[in-house]
Amino acid sequence: MQPNQFKVDVASKLKIVSLVSVGKHPQSGRVRRSDQDSRAVELGLKLTGDNRSGESLTVLHAGDPREQSLRSYAGMGLKSVRVLQLDPSADAILPLGQHLLQCGADIVLTGVRAESGESSGMVPYQLAEKLGWPIVPRVANIVSVEGGVAEVLQALPRGQRRSVMVQLPFIASVDSAAPEARQSAFGPASRALMDIEVVSASVDMTRESWEEVPARKRPKRLKVVKAKTAAERFKAATAKSQGEGGKVMKNESAVEQAQAIFDLLKEEGVLR
Amino acid sequence: MSDHNSNDVLRRDPRAEWIARNRLHPLHGTVASSETAEVRGPSGLLRKNPHKVGFIGPNGIKRIDRLKGNAAATGKGRRSGAAKDVQLPLHKVENPDFYIVVVPDMVGGRLTAHDKDIIGQAHKLISGIDGNGAVLAVCFGQSKEEHFDTAGVDRLLLLDDESYEGYCPEQRLEALVQVESAYKPQFWLFPDSVNGGSDLGSRLAARIGERPAVQVWQADNQTVVCRGAGGTTDITRNTPRLLMLAEECADPIDETRHEAQSVTLDAAPVVVAQLRDRGQVAVDPNAISLAEAEFILSAGNGIHNWDQFHSAASVLGATEGASRVAVDDGFMPRFRQVGATGTWVTARIYLAVGISGAIQHMQGIGQCDKVIAINTDAGCDMVKRAALSVIGDSEAILGELIKLAEDFRAQQSAGGDRDAA
Numbered sequence: 001m002q003p004n005q006f007k008v009d010v011a012s013k014l015k016i017v018s019l020v021s022v023g024k025h026p027q028s029g030r031v032r033r034s035d036q037d038s039r040a041v042e043l044g045l046k047l048t049g050d051n052r053s054g055e056s057l058t059v060l061h062a063g064d065p066r067e068q069s070l071r072s073y074a075g076m077g078l079k080s081v082r083v084l085q086l087d088p089s090a091d092a093i094l095p096l097g098q099h100l101l102q103c104g105a106d107i108v109l110t111g112v113r114a115e116s117g118e119s120s121g122m123v124p125y126q127l128a129e130k131l132g133w134p135i136v137p138r139v140a141n142i143v144s145v146e147g148g149v150a151e152v153l154q155a156l157p158r159g160q161r162r163s164v165m166v167q168l169p170f171i172a173s174v175d176s177a178a179p180e181a182r183q184s185a186f187g188p189a190s191r192a193l194m195d196i197e198v199v200s201a202s203v204d205m206t207r208e209s210w211e212e213v214p215a216r217k218r219p220k221r222l223k224v225v226k227a228k229t230a231a232e233r234f235k236a237a238t239a240k241s242q243g244e245g246g247k248v249m250k251n252e253s254a255v256e257q258a259q260a261i262f263d264l265l266k267e268e269g270v271l272r
Numbered sequence: 273m274s275d276h277n278s279n280d281v282l283r284r285d286p287r288a289e290w291i292a293r294n295r296l297h298p299l300h301g302t303v304a305s306s307e308t309a310e311v312r313g314p315s316g317l318l319r320k321n322p323h324k325v326g327f328i329g330p331n332g333i334k335r336i337d338r339l340k341g342n343a344a345a346t347g348k349g350r351r352s353g354a355a356k357d358v359q360l361p362l363h364k365v366e367n368p369d370f371y372i373v374v375v376p377d378m379v380g381g382r383l384t385a386h387d388k389d390i391i392g393q394a395h396k397l398i399s400g401i402d403g404n405g406a407v408l409a410v411c412f413g414q415s416k417e418e419h420f421d422t423a424g425v426d427r428l429l430l431l432d433d434e435s436y437e438g439y440c441p442e443q444r445l446e447a448l449v450q451v452e453s454a455y456k457p458q459f460w461l462f463p464d465s466v467n468g469g470s471d472l473g474s475r476l477a478a479r480i481g482e483r484p485a486v487q488v489w490q491a492d493n494q495t496v497v498c499r500g501a502g503g504t505t506d507i508t509r510n511t512p513r514l515l516m517l518a519e520e521c522a523d524p525i526d527e528t529r530h531e532a533q534s535v536t537l538d539a540a541p542v543v544v545a546q547l548r549d550r551g552q553v554a555v556d557p558n559a560i561s562l563a564e565a566e567f568i569l570s571a572g573n574g575i576h577n578w579d580q581f582h583s584a585a586s587v588l589g590a591t592e593g594a595s596r597v598a599v600d601d602g603f604m605p606r607f608r609q610v611g612a613t614g615t616w617v618t619a620r621i622y623l624a625v626g627i628s629g630a631i632q633h634m635q636g637i638g639q640c641d642k643v644i645a646i647n648t649d650a651g652c653d654m655v656k657r658a659a660l661s662v663i664g665d666s667e668a669i670l671g672e673l674i675k676l677a678e679d680f681r682a683q684q685s686a687g688g689d690r691d692a693a
């Protein structure tokens with residue numbers, strides 16, 4: 001990837017909000033900054049640059065302000081972290097949506113999926129629905145913001161990228177393909193200010209009936225051979241897998257053969 | 273022996289048996305000559321005549337077929353009945369009481385294995401509900417799939433207008449909202465995949481105000497088990513109306529054929545899209561890891577002009593791969609090796625040039641969808657595996673292919689300029 005060169009409108013003072021959550025290390029289960037959320041903060045920091053032209057980045061969390069992992073986001077070079085204080089089991093969508101409207105955010109960055117709780121990845125979608133803003137999922141980078149339109153690179157499977165133009169304000173969920181987050185420094189982290197606002201939110205009742213246990217290993221799917229006789233079973237176990245016997249071009253000229261390959265490649269859409 | 277069919281019902285002919293036992297009977301000769309190795313004795317027991325077992329092979333040696341006719345399918349085609357395609361029984365749903373809607377990813381215009389698992393899951397859910405339900409598949413974009421019927425699709429809504437081409441989640445969402453009001457489906461099933469299923473499912477869930485279950489790996493009508501907390505916990509909960517299912521959540525349909533009847537939407541939804549698709553951007557194909565590359569051009573011992581090979585890869589936009597021989601001979605770096613001791617690739621298109629298809633290599637390409645072979649040897653294993661094989665010299669064919677691809681690129685950039693102007 002090329003180094004980031006943002007073309008950001010100087011006239012409009014871009015306001016970026018990164019939503020962060022409490023992460024969980026996949027192996028040890030220890031509380032940490034979430035990987036994708038910290039990439040979202042990183043992308044926000046890159047977009048705002050050195051704050052010369054008045055852009056601003058707000059890092060926003062809804063939950064418990066005493067949470068230690070919030071400090072590790074702050075350690076990425078933030079003066080403060082804004083926290084909407086509410087019960088961690090409460091539904092954060094309403095207060096978050098209200099706050100985003102009030103502060104006039106232009107770009108809202110989130111992770112694709114949280115590392116704790118339900119981790120359904122619905123927060124950006126619900127916010128977008130509530131606010132009526134467009135959502136761009138799985139963003140790898142934001143290339144430029146000009147004249148109220150952003151050019152966004154979306155991460156596709158198999159290492160591909162798609163370019164999408166989107167009107168401000170919008171919500172983007174940041175993929176693991178986005179640039180890696182910078183290290184968190186302890187000093188700035190402990191000096192950062194927790195800017196707390198107490199909000200009220202309704203408790204999520206449906207979750208109380210759920211049963212949560214550590215993940216079981218999923219059973220591997222067995223290759224079931226539907227054979228009636230021993231000989232068929234033997235054949236199924238030993239036979240080489242043979243394709244349906246594709247088309248073979250033997251006597252055509254090289255030009256025709258190449259044309260056939262080319263047509264197939266085009267039909268499959270791998271030539272772009 | 274040759275027309276002996278083990279599947280035939282054994283019918284006794286008491287008169288023939290009686291004649292066969294009576295060596296003095298005038299017709300004994302005719303019956304005895306057609307006598308096979310096994311006969312029912314007078315008490316109904318099976319009697320074997322060891323002198324009559326087997327047959328005389330082409331070189332005059334007696335051969336005994338101990339596979340009881342099962343070997344026939346491999347060679348002589350004696351059991352022509354078994355070689356025929358079995359028509360699976362047709363599963364018909366007339367006037368369905370309810371629908372379960374599946375929205376497959378259709379990567380490259382075909383149902384993926386993940387999609388088929390989810391259609392299988394839909395049928396599992398139907399069998400748990402009273403009344404006859406139908407699986408309605410909503411497919412967006414051009415479809416190349418020919419086997420909707422055996423995959424288990426009862427009703428098919430194919431939305432292949434221009435407006436659904438490319439990345440247009442808002443347009444697709446609008447169509448799904450119409451499906452919601454027209455069919456009132458019992459369940460919505462989406463593949464929880466990065467190919468768009470998860471995106472579309474989340475959009476619909478937010479729009480219709482359902483709380484979806486995601487990463488579901490076990491589901492029935494009452495409860496689902498889904499992964500939470502980044503895959504580290506299992507959550508057991510009531511089954512919501514909208515599910516996003518993980519891979520291998522259920523077995524695909526393989527014993528029935530379905531109608532795959534086309535249905536249409538009444539009104540074409542039109543939305544003012546806030547997202548504008550600018551198409552995929554060119555990424556350096558060699559920067560993509562071999563394991564996840566979509567299109568691989570792979571070189572083996574049959575490549576003699578390596579400069580030509582590299583230029584072919586770059587003009588086709590393919591990631592380079594190699595067989596072990598090409599790597600051992602120093603023409604390609606080790607991390608490009610495909611196969612048992614190299615990388616197991618998942619490419620959709622695997623173009624193998626001058627690779628014979630040794631088993632160690634074939635293991636590595638087991639998950640590839642379409643293999644294309646260029647080889648001088650029409651009998652090699654790669655040709656047997658390939659969907660398209662061309663027999664000829666790699667250098668000549670790659671040369672022609674490069675020419676075609678260069679023409680294509682020239683046209684493309686000319687078209688691009690016109691668009692920009």
Ligand SMILES: Cc1cc2nc3c(=O)[nH]c(=O)nc-3n(C[C@H](O)[C@H](O)[C@H](O)COP(=O)(O)OP(=O)(O)OC[C@H]3O[C@@H](n4cnc5c(N)ncnc54)[C@H](O)[C@@H]3O)c2cc1C
Binds near residue numbers: 629
């Ligand atoms: C323990 C072990 C592990 C191994 N692991 C791997 C592995 O991970 N990956 C791997 O690839 N191999 C592996 N191998 C090696 C494997 O057994 C084969 O030797 C190897 O794959 C053969 O490579 P090839 O097909 O390129 O060469 P060959 O078998 O020599 O085949 C060359 C092919 O090119 C064709 N050809 C020749 N000239 C031309 C021409 N001018 N135009 C077109 N076609 C032409 C020939 O007809 C032939 O089919 C392993 C072997 C062992 C013992």
